[in-house]
Amino acid sequence: MTRKILFLLAILPSVLFAQHTIKGTFTPAEDFKFAFLYRVTAETSLFVANADVTEDGTFEIALDKATIPGTYRLVYAQPQDQFNFDFIVNNKEDIVLQYDVEKGLTFDKSSENKIHSSYNRSMAMVNKSIRNYYGAGKEDKSGYSKIFNILKNTQEEFEKASDGMIANNFIKACSPYIPNELEDVSRFSKNIKSNYFSNIDFGNKTLQDSNFLIKTTIDYVIGFIDRKNPNASYMENVDTVVKAIGDNPKIKGILLEILWNQFSVEGNEVVTNYIGSKYLLDIARANNDNELANSIIFFKNASIGNIGPDFDIEIKEEKDKVKVSKLSKLEGSNNYLLFFWSTTCSHCLDEIPQLKEYIKSKEKEDIQVVAIALDNDLYRWKDMTYEYSEFLHVFGEGKWDNPIGDQYNVTGTPSYFVLDKDKKIIAKPEDINDFKKYFDGLIQTEKTETVSDKKE
Incomplete structure (x- = not known):
């Protein structure tokens, strides 16, 4: 024993x-x-x-x-x-x-990965045949029917072969739209779009714990658009995605945040703010996600067309007296440039001298530069400000933890914000060259409008 x-x-x-x-x-x-x-x-x-x-x-x-x-x-x-x-x-x-x-x-x-890979290859081949059919521009009912019979049989065979496997979840979710009769390319495309989410269960845990739902959602939102009015298409597609997700709040929040980030990185403020305002801000607040909620608010506040968030500015007067004013109270210029920089940023140190030289050629009534240093070294910043006495200077203590930088959604330096005389944000150039090009065009437009007004 x-x-x-x-x-x-x-x-x-x-x-x-x-x-x-x-x-x-x-x-x-x-x-x-x-x-x-x-x-x-x-x-x-x-x-x-x-x-x-x-x-x-x-x-x-x-x-x-x-x-x-x-x-x-x-x-x-x-x-x-x-x-x-x-x-x-x-x-x-x-x-x-x-x-x-x-x-x-x-x-x-690996039986799982082999069958999944084989499915993807097989479907890619059938889809190529479909593209070739429509590309030929010739009507062939027999050939059309044959292609979609192959598509249907391929899907059914792989679903059966993968029964009981993890791969089966992905294969079923990818089940394609199959027309019952011959359709022209326009109708076929519309039906693909309208049936895109028909076989996708956003509550499926296996799909959630993968990149499938993310990739599928992004492909839909950016893939089905009207080139003449893309933003309207993007927003309509986002609405469709939200409807398809249904009562799955967790995955809804994840997917909408990914879409919000995608469009914000691309600089598409219209769609980003649409997603944030209509859906994501409420979700962030419900989840007590203050960081995300603030990001949504700050991004919107710093978008083109909005009045620039206000902040204090110290202005030197006669006899070295200093007056504390605000951005909103500044007068005397038709435009204002907010230049976010840092004393330790190599790109900033390369561009700020170029900015100084460029501004020298402009009238003060054309533009006033407000340089906000997101920094931690007060003494180094102070020494450098003497080289740029024509700028108004603000010390943004805390670097990336500074409220001014946060309110303007600054994620890197240098950053440029062009404001009009009413402090409305009218442009956000990428760099010094982009700023010069934009502002030269702006000045020319303003002068043309002034001449036109005088003639009238």
């Missing part, structure tokens, strides 16, 4: 800690040094394990028995958001993969 117990104890660890592995080969080997594995969730990616890549380009990562099945991400270089790929881990099988910089990702072993 004792021997049997000892035998059970001896094999127990191997049963409890039974594991599968992820083995891979990178090509070319010399370009890869490490592999980091993350589990993808709706909110973030969670670190799981890492391995060094050997000289021959191979790596191996062991998975313990507690590994949660789902979508995983392998990061192989920096920055992480650019150099990675996703795949399925069911923790019931070993995975052997190859990643070639030129050829992409392939799987030598």
Whole structure:
């Protein structure tokens, strides 16, 4: 009896800690040094394990028995958001993969990933046939019917073959629109759009814990647009996405924040503020997410067409007296430039002398520069202000934790904001050259309008 117990104890660890592995080969080997594995969730990616890549380009990562099945991400270089790929881990099988910089990702072993990859390739081939049909511009009912029968059969076969697998969730969600009769390209495109979310369940946990819903949503919002009026299309598409998400508040907040960030990075203030004002601000407040709520408010307040947020400015008067005024109270110029900079910013130190020289050629009534230094070194800033005595200077103590920078949604220096005489934001140039080009055009327009007014 004792021997049997000892035998059970001896094999127990191997049963409890039974594991599968992820083995891979990178090509070319010399370009890869490490592999980091993350589990993808709706909110973030969670670190799981890492391995060094050997000289021959191979790596191996062991998975313990507690590994949660789902979508995983392998990061192989920096920055992480650019150099990675996703795949399925069911923790019931070993995975052997190859990643070639030129050829992409392939799987030598893994039923889940093989069937998912095979599905994507098969559907891509059928979709190519559909594009070729419409591209030919010839009506062929028999050929048309044949193509869509293949599409239907392909979808059904893969759904059946993947039954019980994680991959089945993605395959079903990708189920395509199939017309019942011959449709011209315009009608077919409209029906694809109207049926885009028909088979996508935004409440599906497997889809949520992957990049599927994110990619699908972004592709829809930016893919189906009227080129003549893109912003109206973007906003209409966002409304459609919100309706399709339904009663899934968590994923709704995540997807809308991603869309808000996408359009804000691209500088599309119209769509960004639409998403923020109509949907995301209420969600942020309901979740007590003050950081997101402030970002939405600050972005909107600093958008073109809004009055620039007010702040104090110290103005030197005669006999070195200093008067505290406000941006809103400034007078004497038709335009104002808010120039956000820092004494430690190399680009700022390159552009501020150019700005000084450019402003010298302008009349004071044309423009007044207000230079806001987002900084921590008061004495260095003070010394540098003497070189730019024609500017009004503000010390934005705290650098990135400064209320003026926050209110103007400044995320990098230098940053330019052009305001008119009423302190309304009229432009946000990218750099000194963009500012010069914009302002030269603005001055010419203002002079033309002045001459026209005099003639009248």
